[in-house]
Amino acid sequence: MSDSPHRGTLKIFLGYAAGVGKTYQMLDEAHKLKDEGVDVVLGYFEPHGRKDTIAKAEGLEVIPRRKIEYRGAVFGETDVEAILRRRPQVCVIDEFAHTNIPGSEHAKRWQDVHVLLDAGINVLTTMNVQHLESLNDQVWQFTGIRVRETIPDWVVKQADEVVMVDLPPQALLNRLMRGVVYTPEKAQQAMENFFKESTLVALRELAIRQTAHEVDVRQSVQDEAQAAETGGEDLGSNVSPRARSPECILILITEDPSSAALIRRGKRVADYLQAECLAVCILRDGSLQNIAVAQREAVEKHMNFARNLHIEPSVLRGDDVAETLVDFARSHKVTQLFIARPQQKKWPLAFGRGLVERVVRLAHDIQVTIVAERRR
C-alpha cells in the first residue's frame, strides 16, 4: 500500500505461537510460486531443527547469511546487500519481529525488509500476534510474558496481505508432545509456561480477531480508492459506510511508566476507530532542558515510543496540566482525551484536586478515557 508503483508487495503469515506452521506454509507458497516460474529465494530461514520445515526448504535457493561478530560469538543475519545484488522477484524472510545483533545495519529485521520492498522485491514473512506492539499489555495479561521483540502496528498495516496460519491449540500441544516443535526438555518447560491450553486458546482468538481487523482495514482502503476513482466528490449520494471517522484522540504523556501502556491503548483505539491520534507532554516551561535528568529521560523515552508508533508528540508549556491539555484539545478538535489512571498512592487526599477530576470538569464537552494499567 505504497504510493510508488515499484514498491514490492509484503505478505505476512500470522500465527499465535511457535509450531503452528507459519514457516511451513510460507515455504509451501514459495514452492508454488517457483513452480509457476517466479524467481524466489530464501533470504532468511529459521529451521529450528524441525524436520518437516527443513525438508520443505529443499529445492529453494538460499542467500547465505551475513556473519556478524558480537562479543566473541558469530551470528548470522539477513544479508540485505546480497539479496539486493541477486534481485529476486520474491524473497522469503522468516521471523519478521526479530531484533538484529548489534553491529547490523538496522536494529530490526522489519527495517531490512523495508529496504527490500523499497527496491521492488516482494517479500513473504512470518510473525506471531503477540509481537504486535499494541497487544503487548493484553498478551502480558494472559501469559505473564512481556514480549520484547515487538513490531509497531503501522508496519503490519502497510503489509499488502496478512494471512492467518491456524492450528487448533490441542493439535499444537500434540505436536509439542511428539517433539515436533522443540526438544523434549524444552517442550516440557514450554508447556508449563507459555503453552498452556487456556493461554493458547486466548492467543489464537486474538490472532483471528487481528486478522479480521487487518482484512477490514484493507477493505476500507480499497473502498476509499474506489470512491476516489469513481469521482467521489458527490459525497451526498456516495457516502461510504466506512468513511473515515471524525474522531481525534489526544494522549497525555508523562514521565510515569504507565505512559507506555497508555500510548499503546490510545493508539489501538484510534486505529480501530480510524481516528487521528495526537500526543502531548506538558511541562512548566515547555522545555525538556530544565527538568531533572531522570524525568527528562523518562519523558523522552515515552515520546520516542510514541514516534515509533507514528504519533508525533508535542511538548507544551503550562503550569496547569489540566487546563493546558483541555485548551490544546479544544483548539485541535479532539474528541477523546486519554489519560492514565493515577497510581493508588497518588490519589489526592482532598477530592476534586486530582488531575482526572480537573480534566473531566474542564473538558465538559470532550470525552475523557481513563486508562487503567493492566494487572494480572
Next chain:
Amino acid sequence: MSTKGRPDPEQLLRQLQAEEQYYRFGRLKIFLGYAGGVGKSFRMLDEARRRRERGEDVVVGAIQPKASPEVDALLQRMLVIPQGYVGGVPTMDVEAILRRHPQVCLVDGLAYDNPPGSAHPKRWQDVEHLLSVGISVIATVNLQHIEERREQVERITHKHVTETVPESFLRNADEIEIVDAPPDFCLQRGSIPSFVTGTGSTTLSPQQLSELREIALLLAADVVDYQLEAYLVRHGIQQLWGTHERILVCVSAYADAAKMIASGRRNADRFHGELFVSYINRPDITPEERSVLERNLEEARAVNARIEALDGEDATDAIMEFARTHGITQIFMANRMNTSWWDRIFGRPLDHLVRAAENIDVRVFPA
C-alpha cells in the same frame, strides 16, 4: 488466572456436565473456509495423510467430486468408502462406514442435503450419528452454508443457498480450523501470479472475497471464544479474560443516554466486540425518572445491547462486580456536572468508579 474461594455446587455441576459432554463421543474437527477454492479439502486430506502415517485408521466417507490434481494425488493413497445410493441418487454410505467403523472418517461438504429417503435429511446429522458411536470425523464447510450467517453472505454474493449447517454445530466441534488464503491480491497488482489454487474456482470479485473472508474470521473468533469459555468452565476457572472488547454503558434514570449508547454500539462494532447496557435498580424511583430510564433502555434495545439490571446498595460495587464477572474492558459513564456538597465531601460515583476500575478503562461522557 485464579480460582478464588470455595467452588460453589452450581459451578461444580456445570463443570461435570461440560466434562461429560466433552468425552462422550468421537471427536469432531471442522475446516472452515470463506469460499470455494481456498483449499479446505486439501488441508483435510493432508491431515488425514499425517494421521495415517502416525498409525491412525482413517477412511474417506465423502469427498467433493471436482477435485484438484493435488487433492487427487492425496486421495489416491486413501481408503475411500464408495458412495451408496438412495432412490438412485449417490450419497455418503453411512451404513458402510458404521460397519467398517474406522477411527477417523473424512466428510467433505458438511452442508450437503441427503436425497429423500435417507436416514437423515442432512449430512451433518449423519456426522452426529458417526460421532455418537465413537467414530471421529474431520469435515469441511464453507461460510455461505452456515445458517446464521447466510443472509449476511447472500447480501454480498447475491446467490441464494439452501443447504445449511447450524452455527451451534460448529461451536460444539472439538476443533475448528480456519483455512485462510487471501483472495489472490497479487494478481490485481500484477507482480506475482495467483496464490489461490484448488477446485471451486469462483466468480466473486476480490472485494467480495475479502468481505467474506472477514465474516469467516469473525465467525471463527466467536466459535473460539465460545470454546474458551467452555474450556474455562470445564476446568473450573471462573475468571474471564478480555480477548475482545466488551463495553459496558452505565445508564441512569437521571439523564438521557442516547449518545452514549450510540457511541457504545459504534465502538463495539469497530472492535467486533460486545455491548452491555446496565442500570441500577432503585425502589424509590419517581415516575419522571422511570420514563427517562425507559427511554434509555428503549435505545439500548434498539441497538441490540445486552441489558442488565444491577442490584446493590453501592452503585460502584454493583457495576464493578458485574464488570469483573463479565470480562468488561471499557465502562462508559456520564459525567454529572452539578456537584452537591455531599459529593464534594464524600466523592462522586465517577471518582469511586475510576478508583475501583483496575484493568478496565473508564470513558467519561459529557453530561
